[in-house]
Amino acid sequence: MSHQGDDEGTAQFHIFFLSIFFSHLCLFVFSLPIDFGFLALLSLCLNLSPPTWKKIAVEGCLHGEMDKVYDTIRHIEKVENIKIDLLICCGDFQAVRNENDLESLxxxxxxxxxxxFWKYYSGQEVAPVPTIFIGGNHEASNYLWELYYGGWAAPNIYFLGFSGVIKFGNIRIGHFERPPYNESDLRSVYHIREYDVMKLKHIKEPIDIFISHDWPVGIYEYGNLKRLVQRKPHFQEEIRKRTLGSLPAAELLNQLKPHYWFSGHLHCNFAAVIQHRDNGSITKFLALDKCLPGRKFLQIVDVNSDPGPYEIQYDEEWLAITRKFNSIFPSSQKTVHLRPEQLDKQDYREWVRNKLITRGARPFDFVQTVSPFDPSRPLTRSSTSGNNRILHIQFYRMITYSNMRQLNSSIFFSFCCKN
Incomplete structure (x- = not known):
C-alpha cells in the first residue's frame, strides 16, 4: 500500500468524482457527447481510481479461542452484509498443536x-478469513520458535515471526514481539531483543499497520486516561512510574509513525490518537480486550489500499534488512550491544527484488511437522516437539545467506541453513 494518510485517499476520491461531475457538465450544460472510454482511460493514466477500502478485523488477546472468534466474524458478516478481508490477532494466540505444545504454554x-487451534493445524477446520497473529506472553513457545522468521502456522493462518514486515496486497503490516524460548523464561517478563528492535528501526518506507502485544509506554496520555484508570485502578501506579507498556514499542511508534497501531495484553478497550510533532502525521491506536462474552475483543477497521491481489506476501524492504543484519545475528540469549559499524555495508535491495521476481513474493507453503492432538486419545506427552527445518531452509535459500555464523543451538541452525 502506498500510504500517505487518509488525505491522499480522500484527494483521489474527490478527483475521481470531479471527473464524473465534469462529464455530466459536458452533457447537460454544453450538450457535448461523453466518451466514457476516454474518461476511463484518462482516469487510469492520471491514477484517479477511487480508493479501495479493505475491512480488517482486529482482535485483542485470543487465548486459543479460535472457534469463538471465527463464529463472531461470521455473525458480523451476516448481520452487516459485509465481507471481512483479514483478521489480525494481537497476541496470546496459543498455537497449541498437541500435548507437547501444551506443556510449553x-x-x-x-x-x-x-x-x-489443533483443529486448524490438522486440517479438520480451515480459517474462513486470512489470519495473521503475533506472539504474546501466553504462548506455546516451542512452536513459535520454529517460525522465528514467520510462516504458516496452519492453512490460512500466518505467524508474523518475532519481528518484521509483511504485505497484504498493498497494505504494509509491521510488528514486533518475542515469546520465551526456554523454560527459564516461561514465568519471566517478555523482553524485546536489541537485535530485533534495531532491525525495525532501519525501516524507511511507510508502514500502514503496526502490531505489538504490549502497549507503547505513554500511549495512555493520548486517550481518555481518566476513564482508563477508573476501569483499571491498578494501572495508576504503573502510569505514575511510566512502567505501563513497552519502551521499545514507544521508540518504534515515534520513529515509524504507522497509520494504525494495534495492541492487546492489558485486557481492556482503549483508543488514542497521536499527532507526531515532527511531520504532523497521525497514528490511530487501538487496544482490545480478550475473547470473553461481553468484552470488546473485536473491531472492524476500514483501511484504504491501492488495488492489488489481496494475499499475504513477503516485503521487499524487510527481506533486504534481514539479510543485511545476518552478519550480526546474536548466538546467545544475552542482550547484545550492537554497533552500526558491525553491519554488512552492502545494499541488498536490488538483489532481493530480483529474487522475488524469480520465485514470487508468496510465503512458502504450510508444512505439518508434528502429529496434531487426537481428542479420542487421553492427553499424553508427545515424543517429539516438531521442527520446521524445511521452512527455514527454504527461506534461507531464497535470500541465500553466504556468511552465516556457526550457531550452537540446533534449532537456531535450522533457521540459518546455507545453500
Missing part, C-alpha cells in the same frame, strides 16, 4: 487447555 497448569 506459558501459563499456570490449571489454565492450560487444548482449545481449538
Amino acid at each position: 506459558s501459563c499456570p497448569p490449571k489454565y492450560r487447555s487444548m482449545n481449538s
Whole structure:
C-alpha cells in the first residue's frame, strides 16, 4: 500500500468524482457527447481510481479461542452484509498443536487447555478469513520458535515471526514481539531483543499497520486516561512510574509513525490518537480486550489500499534488512550491544527484488511437522516437539545467506541453513 494518510485517499476520491461531475457538465450544460472510454482511460493514466477500502478485523488477546472468534466474524458478516478481508490477532494466540505444545504454554497448569487451534493445524477446520497473529506472553513457545522468521502456522493462518514486515496486497503490516524460548523464561517478563528492535528501526518506507502485544509506554496520555484508570485502578501506579507498556514499542511508534497501531495484553478497550510533532502525521491506536462474552475483543477497521491481489506476501524492504543484519545475528540469549559499524555495508535491495521476481513474493507453503492432538486419545506427552527445518531452509535459500555464523543451538541452525 502506498500510504500517505487518509488525505491522499480522500484527494483521489474527490478527483475521481470531479471527473464524473465534469462529464455530466459536458452533457447537460454544453450538450457535448461523453466518451466514457476516454474518461476511463484518462482516469487510469492520471491514477484517479477511487480508493479501495479493505475491512480488517482486529482482535485483542485470543487465548486459543479460535472457534469463538471465527463464529463472531461470521455473525458480523451476516448481520452487516459485509465481507471481512483479514483478521489480525494481537497476541496470546496459543498455537497449541498437541500435548507437547501444551506443556510449553506459558501459563499456570490449571489454565492450560487444548482449545481449538489443533483443529486448524490438522486440517479438520480451515480459517474462513486470512489470519495473521503475533506472539504474546501466553504462548506455546516451542512452536513459535520454529517460525522465528514467520510462516504458516496452519492453512490460512500466518505467524508474523518475532519481528518484521509483511504485505497484504498493498497494505504494509509491521510488528514486533518475542515469546520465551526456554523454560527459564516461561514465568519471566517478555523482553524485546536489541537485535530485533534495531532491525525495525532501519525501516524507511511507510508502514500502514503496526502490531505489538504490549502497549507503547505513554500511549495512555493520548486517550481518555481518566476513564482508563477508573476501569483499571491498578494501572495508576504503573502510569505514575511510566512502567505501563513497552519502551521499545514507544521508540518504534515515534520513529515509524504507522497509520494504525494495534495492541492487546492489558485486557481492556482503549483508543488514542497521536499527532507526531515532527511531520504532523497521525497514528490511530487501538487496544482490545480478550475473547470473553461481553468484552470488546473485536473491531472492524476500514483501511484504504491501492488495488492489488489481496494475499499475504513477503516485503521487499524487510527481506533486504534481514539479510543485511545476518552478519550480526546474536548466538546467545544475552542482550547484545550492537554497533552500526558491525553491519554488512552492502545494499541488498536490488538483489532481493530480483529474487522475488524469480520465485514470487508468496510465503512458502504450510508444512505439518508434528502429529496434531487426537481428542479420542487421553492427553499424553508427545515424543517429539516438531521442527520446521524445511521452512527455514527454504527461506534461507531464497535470500541465500553466504556468511552465516556457526550457531550452537540446533534449532537456531535450522533457521540459518546455507545453500
